Amino acid sequence: MARLGTGIPLVARSREMTRLRAALDEAARGQAGAVLLAGDAGVGKTRLVDELSAAADALVLTGRCLDIGETGLPYLPFTEVLGQVREAGLLDIGARPALGRLLPELALPASQDGSGLSGLPSHLVGRRPEQDVGQLQLFDAVHSMLYDLAEERPVLLVLEDLHWADASTRYLLSFLFSRLRAQRLLIVGTYRSDDLHRSHPLRPLLNELVRLPAVQRLDLTPLSAIDARSFVAALADDLPDDVVLEVAERSDGNPFFAEELIAVATRGSGIPWTLAEVLLARIERLSPTAQHVVRVASVSGRSVRHDLLRQVAGTDDVALDAALREAVQHHVLLVNRDEVYMFRHALLREAVYGDLLPGERVRLHSAYASRIAATSDRGAAAALAHHSLESHDLPRALRASVDAAQEAQAAGAPAEALRHLEQALKLWQAVPAAERPAGVTELMLLRRASWAAGTAGQPERAIAFARSGTLLVDAEAPEEAAEMWRRFAQALQVIDGTEDEKFSAIEEAWRLVRDRPASPARAWVLAVWAAALRHDRKYTEARERAEEAVRDGRAAGAEAAVADALATLGLLDEAASEVESARDRLEEAVACAMEVEAVSTELRARYFLGLHHYDLGELADAARVFDEGMARAKQTGLTWSSYGLELRILQVLTRYYIGEWEGAAVAAEPPGLRVSSTVSARLAAAGTHVTVSRGEFDQAERLLGELRSDWHRDLQIALITGGTGAELALWRGQPELAVERVSDAIEWTRREGGDWALAGIRLAALGVAGYVELAARARRRRDAAAEGAAVGAGRELAEYARTTADLGSPRTGSMGPEGRAWLARAAAEESRLGGAGDTGLWRAAADAFAFGSVFEEAVCRWRLAEALLAADQRDAAIAELRLADAVADRLGAVPLRDAVHLVARRARVALHAEAARSQVDPFTPRERSVLGLVALGRTNREVGEELYISEKTVSVHLTRIMAKLGASRRAEAVAIAYDRGLLDQPG
Secondary structure: OEEOOOOOEEOOOHHHHHHHHHHHHHHHOOOOEEEEEEEOOOOOHHHHHHHHHHHOOOEEEEEEOOOOOOOOOOOHHHHHHHHHHHHOOOOOHHHOHHHHHOOOOOOOOOOOOOOOOOOOOOOOOOOOOOOOHHHHHHHHHHHHHHHHHHHHOOEEEEEEOHHHOOHHHHHHHHHHHOOOOOOOEEEEEEEEHHHOOOOOOHHHHHHHHOOOOOEEEEEEOOOOHHHHHHHHHHHOOOOOHHHHHHHHHHHOOOHHHHHHHHHHHOOOOOOOOOHHHHHHHHHHOOOHHHHHHHHHHHHHOOEEEHHHHHHHHOOOHHHHHHHHHHHHHOOOEEEOOOOEEEEOOHHHHHHHHHOOOHHHHHHHHHHHHHHHOOOOOOOHHHHHHHHHHHOOOHHHHHHHHHHHHHHHHHOOOHHHHHHHHHHHHHHHOOOOHHHOOOOOOHHHHHHHHHHHHHHOOOHHHHHHHHHHHHOOOOOOOHHHHHHHHHHHHHHHOOOOOOHHHHHHHHHHHHHHHOOOOOOHHHHHHHHHHHHHHHHOOOHHHHHHHHHHHHHHHHHHOOHHHHHHHHHHHHHHHHHOOOHHHHHHHHHHHHHHHHHOOOHHHHHHHHHHHHHHHHHOOOHHHHHHHHHHHHHHHHHOOOOOOHHHHHHHHHHHHHHHHHOOHHHHHHHOOOOOOOOOHHHHHHHHHHHHHHHHHHOOHHHHHHHHHHHHOOOOOOHHHHHHHHHHHHHHHHHOOOHHHHHHHHHHHHHHHHHHOOOOHHHHHHHHHHHHHHHHHHHHHHHHOOOHHHHHHHHHHHHHHHHHHHHHHHHOOOOOOOOHHHHHHHHHHHHHHHOOOOOOOOHHHHHHHHHHHHHOOHHHHHHHHHHHHHHHHHOOOHHHHHHHHHHHHHHHHHHOOHHHHHHHHHHHHHOOOOOOOOOOOOOOOOOOHHHHHHHHHHHOOOOHHHHHHHHOOOHHHHHHHHHHHHHHHOOOOHHHHHHHHHHOOOOOOOO
């Protein structure tokens, strides 16, 4: 029988311990995971994780959640974990300034995005969810810290009492759980299943988390009757058998209840019927002074500092120390080295607090509030608000709630800021005007609540708060009133179908400041209005507002608004085909935003700058901008922000087109539960290009099936996966499925509307290719009717491509090189409907893709070779086949390589001429790159970052390299390669 450090036996938990240890062993081998340990209060969850922690050959980090009324600290369990990491000197915490939101002594610059609140975004484009910059930076920093710790040794992260987790902690949990990949990390979270009522906020998160492949749920059930008797007998072997049986039956299999019943039974008292009676019986064994101290401590919460308890208890130091010693000896309280006393079990505290008289509670809460009001500790404002509210001191509760909201916002916890702001708004009318906090208005609280709701992912509430604020604006304070109307307009941007109300709101904001001198409020109203007008394609008006925003912003020193307006002007110049001006404006917007650290605006400008190069077919420049943008997102802790993910999507597509498929595949790895599930679904959709083209058909089919349910989220998901799904069907010889998928996607675009011209042409070209195969199949069967139907449908799709091309791109006004290339591909595919393709059209298609889309160019050369062979131009066909084969081999494009080889075999063409070699190179190009970097002393992680591949992929390459060289270690492989002349010696 296993025993915990407390001496309490661990009975009948071998199955649960086996699963926990297996999960930890998996994590130690590099397969990260999480276990959600559920059970009733007192059933033994803490004892189980203590046993796991004691035996773990890993770094053990522990954090606990407390009841929301006990502490004002968001992210409390992670604050505890960070303190343990810093105290042990495991990492340079100062290198991650965003962690200053958990440890205030680490400074973090305030956001300059113009919201007027630390960490809040100033502007949104389109309908992206609002996000709190500070929160995302904190999430990224915590994720990075755990990743780095797991690099050194396995990490066991234990998070207890998640049923009490604040909203921001729940968001961070979702973020971390969804990013469990190849880290040596196991997260174990415990929670009371009996506390999860139907509307409990943890319930929807648990439902989401348990669907993740790395997460498992483990239910800790009460002990059986036999195990309960064994537990009681092991804990108190001097009790008579009949008492053991009675205690076991009365405990209902709850170990904590059984332990308390044993304590009563050993005193020879009658056994109480309820748990509360049992727990209070333990308290009644204490002296009157000790009972008083314990009762005072229960009002503080699960834990209380020694100095605060001394002040509120009102006893002298000698008496207090004696009382605390007695409470600790009787296993009522525990004490840590920071002089913090904690109830041994939350149920014990709840029983004591529940036994207090109403008047006694009010007096003690008031006493705590009076002492806390004199401190400036982190979390003091929220604690003061709680105790003031419980003691009915509404003016002080209002002031403390306002302060707590600002503190929560500075900590990157918008959900907690919203909770405090809502409390302040509820108290506002109940507090006399003379006793309200100075410098605070109800309008200000409503505007802040709207921001907090938006950044906490509650757009409907953000709109409701902003709408209420517009009813309170004072025309005598036009700038403040305009800010409220601007906030209302921005809140409306997130919800579809609110365009008219959005423009009415921003126009009202402008009316208020139109005749006022330049100010930050005026500049931001103009900048937001300009972006909304551009999005609505009212380009002339948008340009006027954006230019005025730049002038006002510069005059008023609102450089973040200037950067925002410059980005809008760049997009307007692009739509007007003013290429150089557009590029200059966007580059200027990036520089301006960087200067004032308006990171959200900076990433937006970088995104559109990269897209500008992309649309022009300047793929190398586009790749550079997207790589730089992702580097900045990582540097600023915004890798998972909306624009961080948008940059990543374009990074995937650009790398795919230029032939950097390994980097594209790594960047496209779906992050699971996301900050924005829509953007992440688009990220996964972009990754299907590589998956299909590499020939990973089963994985691609599964992913495409999952993404089909996401089509309603964003039209781009349908457009991308409709095309890659058609390509997959064509490679698999399923032309019927290919044309069905094309038809489905095109019908979706017609129903949804939007910017789909380029994707529509691509879909049409792939659909024509499907009808080509259907026509050829009918021709072989001599089914003239089926052949005619296929040819007719193919020609209709080709015409659809030409019609779509005439529409141009709504964003830029023209098709761009990629659109023209797919149009040429559609025409070339149409030429195959009657048999052999037109060599001129296929050569034109190959040349059109030569702007940098290496795979699509190779596909066209493969088809060009077929047409050349049909025209009896054998030498030209061989040249095209060799070009296509070389690209397919370099990219690892298995389906294309197989198709090229099939054509070559049928034509009896030798693709690879024999050439004498003095030495055979045993390495692939990628293996040579990996080995060269290892020889320079790079770690696997550094090699992966430099080559844009995952650390696991680097490890696979190294394993193959060592096998080829007969080496057992990295260093040995490098030495052998030097000896054999396979690596050049460093200069």
